[in-house]
Amino acid sequence: MASDQLWRRLYDWITPARTVASPAPRRQASDSTRVADSLRNLLDDPTIPASVRSELATDFGRIESMLHKLERGELHVAVFGRVSTGKSALGNALLGREAFSVGVLHGTTIDAEHAMLDEAKHGGLVLIDTPGINELDGEARERLAFEVAEVSDLVIFVGDGDLTREELDALKTLAATQRPLLLALNKADRYGADELADLLTHLRLRVTGLVRAEDVLAVAAHPAALRVVEIDARGHEQSHEQTRPPDVAALRERLLAIAAREGKTLSAINAGLYAGRLTDQVSARIAQTRQAVAAKLIHNYCIAKGVAVALNPIPVADLLAAAGLDAAMVVQLSRVYGLPLTRAESGRLVAVISAQLAALMGAIWGMQLVASALKGVSAGLSVVVTAAAQGALGWYATVLIGRAAERYLVAGKSWGEAGAKRAVAEIVASLDRDSILREAREEILKRLKSQRA
Template sequence: MKKAGSSFRRVLALLVAIASVLFLLFIFFATRSVLDIWDRMQLLPPTLFYTYTTIIVAFVLATIWLIWKLLKPVSTNSSHDIDNISKESVIEDIEHAEKQGMDTAQLRRELEELESRKETGTIFVALFGNVSTGKSSIIKSLLPNAEIDISVRGGSTQEISQYTWSSSSGDRLVLTDLPGRNEASGSLDELSNDEAVRAQIVIYVTDSDLSRTQFNDIKELQSFGKPLIIALNKSDRYNDEEKQLLKQRFEERIESDAQLVFVQSGGEEEVIRIDKNGVESVQVRPRKAKIEELAEAVQQEIDTQSGLLNQLRDASVFVLVKQKLDAEKVGFRQEKAAAIVKSSTRKAVMGAMASVSPGADIVVQGYLGTRMVKDLCELYNAPVKQLDIDKFLDFSQDQLKKSIPIILAVAGNGLKAFPGIGTVAGGLVHAVAYGMIFDALGKSVTKTLEQRGQLRAAPAALTFKEMLSENLESRAKLFARLVFEQREEHK
């Protein structure tokens, strides 16, 4: 073993030596070539010299730019591209969804609420943050007469509450006390997010250095481009040096115009009192509130961005409505697509029961197949030409040819499971086969439209082939039952 290890080290040392020599030779030859080229360039006329130098520099810069583009991280905020979302585009999307049968009443109310807030001229400020960070206590400090439940237990705020506050300059503000982020029930985060989006200014409250979750929350709020103030509560726990370090760390992690302010929201604190006899007792006393820095930051945002606050809030609400609409579209389209596929498949089965000859021609040229593909493309707002449909059905027929014998055999076996069928007639077998074909065809088109946003003939045909061969026996029994029931009804 020792000899083997020693031999390996000798071979490794030899390889290192050879690699070093080769590298040095490369450096020597490269240096000589560069110097040789430079000497030759000195002999060129000035015009040719500078032209050649410019070409080399341009090539190097282009290479560096290309490498930077390849290594540049992909932006994750494309879904919040505010510049491309306007009131007109959102209303147009809502109207299109209504034509398809979607219930958009809630989205309409969202836009109406936006208009209502704009008419009042009031500035809406949302307090956002994790549970027990002191959001309610801050509002209590600003509005001493407001009845707010402040509890040392996490999550004392269980619903959205609003309080009116007049700033020192006379501006009328509505402070929205949001439920604590990460409530135990897990159902309040969406409400808090939505209300934070509807506000014109967001105050994110924390009582410690930012965690990863809080940092992600702030990045999400920043993507809407509205004024954001980070309020670090319980600041009495830090001295001036520690505050400076926290502010420096904050500026390093948050690359934006967000402000960091230190506040002490008041509330109550426990103190240990020792009397003259040396007996200790625990007493609860009010803690002095220090929120002047926060009030000044809010006023500064109002004064410096008064003309932009409404625009920023409107843009954020439009993004919110668009996101909700897109999310609801997914479920609606899936449900509607399943109904279209089911209806078309049933019609194909019933039509095939009267057919006496097999044939995959219905997949390529049949009216039902073409109509189903058109309906699905219309549902997904994906314009499609008849040529594209014919191309897809042509590809699908090629995929189907090899599978027809297997499908017919499986369909026949499926029909034998039902009493009263007797010797399986050709028309019934074809009806089951058509049911399996249409079901796979419709689902493949739906999946392609969901993934690509438009009908792509080749990928959709490959998906059709995969779905056609999945769960053959169970699908054959399903459509055999349908054929059996239809046959019994028409006896």
């Protein structure tokens, strides 16, 4: 599936073929250092606006936690699954101590807990117990469990039989988070040897493409006590229950092997993936913020230009003044997008856009010149009406110039392969001319009438 392919590409990228001169521990340390540097750069990036940092504060907090995790050399393993499958008991069995709360009622785990695995304390393996999914009125807990799994490096999905539809859907969701999965069939002591073998084979088929066959393992975190019958010296039968130790050796060995071989690499890849998603979010928020600021800036210049054109009594001179406003607007837009233009560069850009607009809309520019001439010889209300029409055309031209310049800046001061002609034509086609002109006329008439009153 797509997520497996992406994970493999990332894994291959960050773990190139090892040589004798580059042993695994040194390579893993290099991977962690490289990703840690990227996380620090993201956290310290001065170009990210404070408003965006505030909006994504939780995500930046996670990045900081991931950075600390990399610096400590930890591998975080989430224990995940349906209510009452024995997740907490499995965590305790792996740890060899009662680190997590275990109860007979549904939903004992109400928050994420974590403890260092004793056997891998020096290797930095951290086990995270999560709330059970699919619990009645447990939507918040289920959401928390997915969030914890998302920021873990590896997930143990715990089941206690054949997977339900909800469990399989949850497993698919976890696989889409692009981290390795282990499937632990808990309560294996309830099955006979043949029945257990058949069930494991069936589960491996059901999770093909989600979990590797060798990562589907049987465990018994809290085996049922055995009833032992003994005959005493007088020949009387005496029965008692004998507790059995947890059977999690295969899973523990698998975890320790993963941690020793690729733990730091997994941690680095997961941190890199999360940082990549956050970078995309930051970019999207910055783009939205810039678009909003640019739209307001263009609108303000539309008002200024429309009114200036409408009020200027000298034919054609108003058009020259309008060109100056357009150049000033483009200078301001370039600052919004972090690609400052000089006034000369702005003027040349406006000239390029205007030339393309003139070629596309010669009739409109002709009407503008005629209206400019008529404005100088008209009187009374006709001046207001003609001026409003003239100003509306100036307003519309500013919208077109502003949007075209914005597209040029968003593309990094480039018109792209299609060139300026195609870009300007697409801008013209994308805007509703009639609605823009109507808004412009109404706004300009209102301002003209208020000045005449």
